Amino acid sequence: MPDDSRPATRKLAYETKLSHIGRPPKKGAKAQVNMPVIRASTVTFPDVAMLKAARERRFDQWGSYGIHGLATHHALEDIVAEIEGGDRCAIQGSGLAAIVVAMMAYLKAGDHCLVPDSVYGPCRNLCDTLLKGFGVETTYYDPLVNEAGMAALIRPNTKVVYTESPGSHSFEVQDVPGIARAAHARGAKVLMDNTWGIRTFQPFTHGVDLSIQALTKYVVGHSDVLLGSVTVKAADWPAVKIAQGTLGQFASPDDCWLALRGARTMAVRMKRQEQSAMEVARWLETRPEVLHVLHPALPSHPQHALWKRDFTGACSLFGVVFHKRYSMAQVDTLIDNLALFGIGASWGGFESLALPTTGNITRTATSDDLGGPTMRLHIGLEEPADLIADLEGAMAALGG
Ligand SMILES: Cc1ncc(COP(=O)(O)O)c(C=O)c1O
Numbered sequence: 211m212p213d214d215s216r217p218a219t220r221k222l223a224y225e226t227k228l229s230h231i232g233r234p235p236k237k238g239a240k241a242q243v244n245m246p247v248i249r250a251s252t253v254t255f256p257d258v259a260m261l262k263a264a265r266e267r268r269f270d271q272w273g274s275y276g277i278h279g280l281a282t283h284h285a286l287e288d289i290v291a292e293i294e295g296g297d298r299c300a301i302q303g304s305g306l307a308a309i310v311v312a313m314m315a316y317l318k319a320g321d322h323c324l325v326p327d328s329v330y331g332p333c334r335n336l337c338d339t340l341l342k343g344f345g346v347e348t349t350y351y352d353p354l355v356n357e358a359g360m361a362a363l364i365r366p367n368t369k370v371v372y373t374e375s376p377g378s379h380s381f382e383v384q385d386v387p388g389i390a391r392a393a394h395a396r397g398a399k400v401l402m403d404n405t406w407g408i409r410t411f412q413p414f415t416h417g418v419d420l421s422i423q424a425l426t427k428y429v430v431g432h433s434d435v436l437l438g439s440v441t442v443k444a445a446d447w448p449a450v451k452i453a454q455g456t457l458g459q460f461a462s463p464d465d466c467w468l469a470l471r472g473a474r475t476m477a478v479r480m481k482r483q484e485q486s487a488m489e490v491a492r493w494l495e496t497r498p499e500v501l502h503v504l505h506p507a508l509p510s511h512p513q514h515a516l517w518k519r520d521f522t523g524a525c526s527l528f529g530v531v532f533h534k535r536y537s538m539a540q541v542d543t544l545i546d547n548l549a550l551f552g553i554g555a556s557w558g559g560f561e562s563l564a565l566p567t568t569g570n571i572t573r574t575a576t577s578d579d580l581g582g583p584t585m586r587l588h589i590g591l592e593e594p595a596d597l598i599a600d601l602e603g604a605m606a607a608l609g610g
Pocket residue numbers: 304305306307330378403405406423424425426436437438555556557
């Protein structure tokens with residue numbers, strides 16, 4: 211929701227925006243720097259005319275009921291819309307809820323959607339269960355498809371082309387602009403899970419229509435809140451808000467407040483985590499046990515050139531493929547031996563995590579063989595030298 215009392219922020223550096231957007235209006239007396247938690251189901255009005263006016267503008271400002279979001283939600287929506295470069299943002303109760311809202315905004319019985327084979331697992335589950343039951347057909351495509359290849363996959367009833375770049379287990383970088391050109395030429399909407407690319411991939415300059423974020427990750431940044439968002443340009447705003455309202459989706463204002471706190475420090479956290487992850491990834495590349503490090507910012511990554519073209523940086527999530535001579539059981543033991551890495555599925559927090567990935571990924575259109583047993587690392591705010599020493603010690607499990 212635009213705040214006219216603050217200067218236009220579009221031209222400011224991203225770090226400056228994170229300090230200034232979504233704060234209480236500058237006009238008038240100000241009791242606090244941060245937006246307070248506004249908790250309300252009921253919104254009351256001095257007269258019926260004002261209630262009716264609030265109903266009319268429920269997509270734009272405070273509505274007539276808490277489900278439409280109140281000031282704490284709107285503050286977070288403003289900040290995420292700026293980070294993503296969109297016009298409007300709708301906050302959801304989790305990243306997965308954001309995926310559901312975005313899909314339901316543009317799919318109905320008889321429609322077809324295209325989803326990359328590398329997609330986040332629960333999105334595949336949505337397609338294979340609920341959407342299928344509602345009469346929506348999904349085709350999984352090779353995430354490395356080019357523009358012509360995508361054009362060939364689109365059918366007259368294809369309404370959604372979903373993207374996620376890079377995939378959060380196999381780390382293929384997609385040609386999102388090419389895919390978007392093919393989709394738009396045939397009237398389909400382009401959805402993207404841009405969680406990995408937050409701050410470094412501008413979805414709307416690369417052809418995306420609906421950008422999904424799991425704010426749970428780097429925006430929250432402390433592994434204690436689930437939240438998601440769908441950000442759009444103005445033309446797609448009504449469809450997203452109608453889907454959200456129809457599905458009864460709502461995020462707690464307390465959680466939004468925690469995410470606002472996280473957003474204030476996200477720039478410094480992410481810069482540090484990006485650098486630390488590169489240091490750990492480069493070290494892993496030198497190890498004889500390691501076949502590939504799946505990190506798009508490494509020149510050895512097969513889509514490094516594409517990443518350089520479209521991204522301005524990286525986050526701190528990447529994969530490690532060990533040589534085939536090791537078993538997945540040995541890699542599991544390596545992970546068990548780590549002292550500083552938690553064993554867990556999420557990412558984006560201040561703490562490092564390791565996750566065995568081989569055997570946990572479903573692929574139906576392309577091979578799931580990455581060349582050997584694989585683990586995923588999330589690098590937190592620890593000193594990289596300590597993390598490297600931890601990994602080096604744990605590698606004894608592989609026996610050289
Ligand atoms: C790539 C990706 N997208 C979306 C999500 C879903 O986010 P949430 O956990 O907030 O539902 C996740 C969670 O792990 C994820 O890794």
